[in-house]
Amino acid sequence: MPKALPENPTGSSGSAGDDALSSLLGTIRLSGSLQFCFMPTGSWQTDAAPSLAQLSADASGTMPFHVVAEGSCWLELDGVRTALETGDVIVFPFGSGHQLGAGENGRLVTPTQDLPQKPWRDIPILRYGDEARRVRLLCGYLQCDALSFLPLRQSLPKLIHTRTQGANDADWLRATIRQMVAEVDRPRAGGIAMLPRLTEIAFIEILRHQILMAPPAATGWFAALADPRLSRCLALIHDDPKQDWSLKRLSAASAASRSTLAERFRMTLNTSPMRYLRDWRLHLASVALGTSGQAIAVVAHAAGYDTEAAFNRAFTRAYGKPPAAWRKALKAPPPVCP
Template identity: 65%
Template sequence: MREALSENPETAGVARDDVLSALLSTIRLSGSLQFCFMPTGDWQTDAAPSLAGLSAKASGTIPFHILVAGSCWLKTEGEETGLETGDVLVFPFGTGHQLGAGRDGMLVLPTRDLPQKPWREIPVLRYGEAMKGVRLLCGYLQWDGLNFAPLRQALPKLIHLRTRAANDGDWLRATIRQMVDEIDRPRAGGVSMLPRLTEIIFIEILRHQIMMAEPRSVGWLAALADPSLSRCLSLIHDDPMRNWSLEDLATAACLSRSALADRFQAMLSTSPIRYIRDWRLYLASVALATSSRPIAAIADDAGYATPPATWRATARLPSTATSRWAFETSIPTMKVLGACMGCSSLQRGLKAQPTVRAKTWRRRCSLRREFKTQG
């Protein structure tokens, strides 16, 4: 009976959907459609964007292109792919790439030709005098989902979706048409509407990528396809703050504790308990960036109730999250503390053994009291 339950494909499918729903519900996006690019004739461009020019935050910046009309080619890492109307390209890790039509065409650099912000409407950049050409919508997204390692490892360097061939491409094409209409016939609120449409398209592409990805022997997608692990992951994502034990998860997965631990290690290169920790830390980073809850409450939810544990945990979070933590706790900066302790390399010292970090924490708390007394 236990074996039959663990191999039930319908149960595995429901569990996989639960995990995806939990993940997608935590995604924080900020989309920006930068410009409409309309070259004609033979042309080429190095489309690896200067992210510093496109966005103030290069970390987590994802470039994308939507081919609205015409055809062209894409080159990435030495491989060339033909593109047709309706194709959507997303580069989760900002991989360098080139776009073009024909051979030995003019070099165009649209990011250098953009007008100064702020824009009242989306810029349309035209190149060449030929009647027919291509039309590309280009831009970027800011996404914090890459901070969750299992998801980051599951994504490819390039997501290429052909909406003409996709079963669910009808509404994607309709959304793209609405974006084009907002550009061609600007209306009140259009500049605000376009980023929201971009975010919706990205979430659907991400869901499509995860659901339709080829089965793998290892990795997060393989774990979602495994009946036992998908059930286990569903429980974790459904109630991440529960005090899960290895025995609880093994019972739910219909496996022994050693078998579950071995399967987790083989597919995800981690243990069940460490996976729970990483997911809690990701949720904590989202909470730090989006809520006004006290730091202590967020740290407690993540399973870090003591100051040394909280400090070690925040060291793993994005800099934006740790900045808020440091500000709210009113602890002197590393530079100030280093000077007080006669240590010019305090940052390197904190990367030493955990006991050293704990001692440093106690010293920092002592210094904090001294600063308050002096104040």
């Protein structure tokens, strides 16, 4: 797994891959929150932020993000520093601990400790210092249930770094960032609700772009979406997961022999077509548990299991906890993100 994807992709992906990604994003909860605007000046550094995994045992799927609205600074992750500039968007899919700063040996600032108590009528703006050199960061989190789907989770790096300055295909993202800044600068009715929606739109497009980053010989879910035959097969599974699929039917519809399809799944996704189908059905079941009041037996039947006991065993193996416990954990609020 790469530590970071630092560049913007170019080109366009096939429609089948786009359909598979759309089906994934369309069947999950994707919620977000812009927690605060952070405006330090001069030389400064944050404390080493702990990872979300250290803050909460149920933080899976909670992704901190920062948008550099103005100025430049650095990000340190796993001892490696990365320069950030105006227009950069950085997302931490696994809530990795990190540090931000400008200059060297600057004063320590602790924005998460300086936040006012909720509820907030407007987005808090935290200012530090009065020097001429200013950095402006929009900080928050996204709660993305898609990360419970193992093929996607295994394809994501610890850091997604997207640059918008000078990128020909980033006009929309620059416009979204400008709108986010405007909502903070000029609070209007509905602004608190508008900012999470803008954040979600930006993240979905950034995630789509990662597909184009996968080189032809790469492995993982993004590489599978870039493979015409695999992406066609994935689209069939995602579009109609309740279908009584078999390897023979999937291979015929994907214009590949059974042995070729099975080998491509093994080499690219380290799984089989039928196991992928099972995992996708279980993912849909996890979504249903979090977004509906359906009885677990009903969710089990929709996932293709004849008995609730068999579903409980399969779900626990895949997600580490029984369906009832999973549903309860999803109702807990996400932690405050560093």
